[in-house]
Amino acid sequence: MPTISIPALALHMQADLDDNLLKVLRRSKVPIHYSCKQGECGSCKCVLESGAVELHGYKDTALPEVQRAQGLILACCSRIKGDVQLRLVDSDDYIVHPERHLVTTVIGLTELAPEVFSLRLKIRYVDREGEPFIFSAGQYAQLSVQTGPHTTIARDFSMASTPVEAEYDDELEFHIRRTPTGAFSGLLGRAVVLGSAVFVDGPMGSSHFRPRHEGALYAVAAGTGLAPMLSIAKTALDNGKLEPVVLYAGFKTPQEVYGRDELADLARRFANFRFHIVVEQGAHAGDRSGRVGDVLLGDPNSLDGSKVYLAGSPAMVEAVSAALIERGLPYGDVHADAFYAPRAVDEAAALGAPAAETEHVAAPRAEV
Ligand SMILES: Cc1cc2nc3c(=O)[nH]c(=O)nc-3n(C[C@H](O)[C@H](O)[C@H](O)COP(=O)(O)OP(=O)(O)OC[C@H]3O[C@@H](n4cnc5c(N)ncnc54)[C@H](O)[C@@H]3O)c2cc1C
Ligand code: FES
Structure with missing residues (x-):
């Protein structure tokens, strides 16, 4: 019976041959990031220090060849093929609530x-x-x-x-x-x-709110991606966050816009909160026109020391996350949940x- 070890956490777990690695880690309540569970988002990346797993069915964007060559694997797409020793990435940043x-x-x-x-x-x-x-x-x-x-x-x-x-x-x-x-x-x-x-x-x-972070917070939503972004913005403000909290809510047409009153109410109550309604086609006066990611990236925001949270369509989330990282925002400061x-x-x-x-x-x- 293979053993999965995480020396940094002094953890050793028994698994069956061919078990899914993420399933074994979740069963043992290991604080690992995950989101899509199907090899698309890259959240469950960890370092395979030794041992063998068989990787299958993931997107190259979730685990580029160069990262794979450095020993990174995706737990959700790994079948256990023997004893395995792992290291989690950024384990300090994890908050784990019981399922x-x-x-x-x-x-x-x-x-x-x-x-x-x-x-x-x-x-x-x-x-x-x-x-x-x-x-x-x-x-x-x-x-x-x-x-x-x-x-x-x-x-x-x-x-x-x-x-x-x-x-x-x-x-x-x-x-x-x-x-x-x-x-x-x-x-x-x-x-x-x-x-x-x-x-x-x-x-x-x-892709949850990090309460200990002290920089500006940007929340970027496409469509119903507004749901988690609202939850994050309200929680940050209610927790007394003093740095700017800026929410970009993107929609395709003016008819799809929702949440305006709630956002306006937050802006009235909290001086450090701003929001932009961004509409791709036919934006009404007062709203921003274009794609939400382009508007965020085109604004003169200083992203140094910020965290950016994103949610909604995979196309928006993947493109904007990649652009932010290309601009130098550390990987660990981009928290993205694509609605696959x-x-x-x-x-x-x-x-x-x-x-x-x-x-x-x-x-x-x-x-x-
Ligand atoms: C982490 C995560 C969080 C999510 N959070 C949200 C959320 O907060 N709000 C939200 O709305 N969704 C969210 N989703 C997406 C959600 O889980 C579903 O995938 C989505 O609602 C589609 O489910 P469904 O039952 O509508 O369609 P399904 O039956 O699953 O259909 C699959 C796809 O086909 C499309 N489709 C189905 N019928 C038609 C048709 N006649 N014409 C064109 N397209 C069609 C659907 O739109 C869907 O995109 C999230 C997904 C993930 C992974
Ligand atoms: S949870 Fe494994 S790649 Fe998304």
């Missing part, structure tokens, strides 16, 4: 813009009775809805609400773009209605699950 399995009830479903919904959930604690759900602003959770005796539809969504609202009010809010034929989002207003049950597993993701659509078969393989337990079709779960 919870919650049952919630829908208490709000309102349209924020055409086909973009705010979904509000009330938590009923079932896994650790009475223990609040703790997450860091910017993280996400997997929402699942049981649609039949043997089918559950699940997708990842970022919390738009703040950790404080979960801890003290037992409430979570998500912003979900509905596609009528979307397997999960198409359920909004049908299987997901006031009073229905939604399962929540999480929190997950490493799931690849069911690959993810099942990556996490070592049989195909029948993929995100799309899973064993039914008892409602409590």
Whole structure:
């Protein structure tokens, strides 16, 4: 039975041959970054100090050849082939909250813009009775809805609400773009209605607010990427952050714009908060015109000592992250969560699950 060791943390774990490395690390609550779980975002990078893993199914942009040659691997795409010794990257920066399995009830479903919904959930604690759900602003959770005796539809969504609202009010809010034929989002207003049950597993993701950082904070959102960016901006301001907090919210058309009142209210309450609504086509007077990343990069912002958080479409997140790093912002100061659509078969393989337990079709779960 292979052993996975992380000497810096004095950790030694048993694994099965061909186990998925990320799955083993998560099972042992190792504080590793991860996000997409399918070789696209590069968050789960770690250093293979010795031993053998088989890497499969990842994008070159997530692990360029030059990094692979330096011994970096992606845990989510690594099959264990023997004893392995690892080093985590930047382990000081990690905040790890225990993963919870919650049952919630829908208490709000309102349209924020055409086909973009705010979904509000009330938590009923079932896994650790009475223990609040703790997450860091910017993280996400997997929402699942049981649609039949043997089918559950699940997708990842970022919390738009703040950790404080979960801890003290037992409430979570998500912003979900509905596609009528979307397997999960198409359920909004049908299987997901006031009073229905939604399962929540999480929190997950490493693109979360870093409370100890003392420089300016830039939050860049495309579409519903505004959800985690709002959570981060509100948390930073409520925590008493004194440096500038600047939020860029990008949309394709003026009709898609939402969140304006909430952002304006934050700007009234906090002198160090500014925001820009950026619209690609037909921007109204007072809004910025263009693509959100281009506007951020074109503004005379000094990014020295700043952190930039990004969320939304993979195209925006990948392009702007790369441009920021090219401009000299350290890799560790760019925190990006791209809203990748799931690849069911690959993810099942990556996490070592049989195909029948993929995100799309899973064993039914008892409602409590
Ligand atoms: C870490 C993370 C966080 C996320 N956070 C959010 C969030 O806060 N808010 C949010 O809205 N999403 C978020 N997503 C994306 C979300 O998980 C889903 O991938 C997305 O909502 C699509 O699910 P679906 O049920 O609508 O479509 P699926 O059935 O999964 O369809 C897959 C893709 O096909 C497209 N599609 C389906 N039907 C059609 C059609 N008729 N015409 C054209 N395209 C079609 C869908 O738009 C989708 O892009 C996040 C993803 C990740 C990985
Ligand atoms: S590349 Fe492994 S979690 Fe995204």
